[in-house]
Amino acid sequence: MNHKKRKHALLSASSAHRWLLCTPSARLEEQFPDTDSETAQEGTLAHELAEIRARNYVNPGDISKRKLNSAIKKLKENALWQDEMMVHTDAYLDYIKNTAIGLPSMPSFRIEHEVDFHSYVPEGFGTADLILIQGELLQVIDFKYGKGVPVSAEENPQMMLYALGAYEAYRMLYPIKQIKLSIVQPRIDNISEWECSLQELLAFGNYVKERAALAFEGKGDFCPGEKQCRFCRAKSQCRARAEENVRLAFSPDKGKLPPLITNEEAGRYLLQGEDVAKWLSDLEEYALKECLKGNEVPGWKAVEGRASRVWTDMDKAFETLEKAGIAEEAMLWEKKPLTLAQVEKIVGKKNFQDAVGEYVVKKPGKPTLVHEEDKREAITNKVTAEEVFKEED
The missing domain is CATH 3.90.320 (Lambda Exonuclease; Chain A)
Structure with missing residues (x-):
């Protein structure tokens, strides 16, 4: 097991x-x-x-x-x-x-x-x-x-x-x-x-x-793409993936074209460039690791990121501030409710539904662009005939 x-x-x-x-x-x-x-x-x-x-x-x-x-x-x-x-x-x-x-x-x-x-x-x-x-x-x-x-x-x-x-x-x-x-x-x-x-x-x-x-x-042709490269262990250093993404990102179309792209071209460019951003992120992660190992990556170096401040002893610090006249309830603590998901996780899905399910409503999510084979129903801003007649009634 x-x-x-x-x-x-x-x-x-x-x-x-x-x-x-x-x-x-x-x-x-x-x-x-x-x-x-x-x-x-x-x-x-x-x-x-x-x-x-x-x-x-x-x-x-x-x-x-x-x-x-x-x-x-x-x-x-x-x-x-x-x-x-x-x-x-x-x-x-x-x-x-x-x-x-x-x-x-x-x-x-x-x-x-x-x-x-x-x-x-x-x-x-x-x-x-x-x-x-x-x-x-x-x-x-x-x-x-x-x-x-x-x-x-x-x-x-x-x-x-x-x-x-x-x-x-x-x-x-x-x-x-x-x-x-x-x-x-x-x-x-x-x-x-x-x-x-x-x-x-x-x-x-x-x-x-x-x-x-x-x-x-180990024969055949390399075929880089978003799906097949996603979990490939060689994705950061794969030459075929690098060359394909450079081609997609930087090779201009040949010939005289209209100044504005069409919807068909927008869809094609989105598909072609889907892996470019992921590839650049993978490449950046690889280059950072190499720099931290002491290996040279021409044109790049590893530096310390933006520093952040933290308490060494928060309880002692707050105690000192209170003695200086800063009220704990008014200044030092912010009361925040847990999120809906956090509450559900604590009490359990069934108990949550039984106890407070009537106070929960599911709001539609923010519109997002996905592949056409996604099973979710497509949405538009067009008003349907049903909505028109409903408003008249």
Whole structure:
């Protein structure tokens, strides 16, 4: 159950979105250490909690209530533990339960199960959060603890590789014909589902074979882009990414063009320049680290940032000010209420809703620009016919 000690394949399922597009990247990344951020460590802890709770549900005889409570108590000793992890793993567990109840009969479960897909990817293997098989259905369910970008199950290469591995392992035991992929991302209320036929999955497998063979040898063309470069360990020093972003940022269009760009051009420039700002930030971080190591980066140097003042002993300082006639209530402390989210975290989501839910209203967020494939409904400032007639009534 210790997720930190797991071995990882060169062509892992979790990085498939990268090496399928940019085949040489996997070998290029080998030169860089694989370090976990605090966010990743937090996700690992949440996954361990999700695993033990799922095992207790699927097989309470093996993972008893007592054993479950003992395991949770141990997880709570981790410095990264947050009580909200129980709430978010509740959502994952509810999805598993509702899925099982909705099937004609109780499915067969495989929890945190290592799958082998070396028939498609050299030395390929990975660990699926949950595999569910019932009749002709093979379902892969993945728990995501991230709260940044919603992850879609549609044609998700990581999930499809897990499904290929599960199919290879169980095709002699079950008449599998239908594949379902599910992603449960509770921190942003994202549940994504996608289904395909076995034939579609196997067609993906044939595509993967060719790309994976190139990736394993470190061959093929570099293909820099915002999505594939985001978590690449070589992103700061990758020459292909640097040259592509310099081209996008500084190479002017040739030929005589109108003085104002069109909406079509604006959309194209936004897509083309999406990685430029991120690349410059990554490059700046890399250059700073090099300067701090004592290495020269021509034209740049590391300096001390703006200094800030802090109390050495705030209690003593305030005590001195009070003796000098400064009133504590009037001058030294500012009374501020906690935010709505902070209060909810303290009292618990359900208790919060029951107690003060009637005093909470959800205001629409500030308009933001996203890719057209985003699932949220588009908004405009145009007045609709319904709004016009409503005003007249």
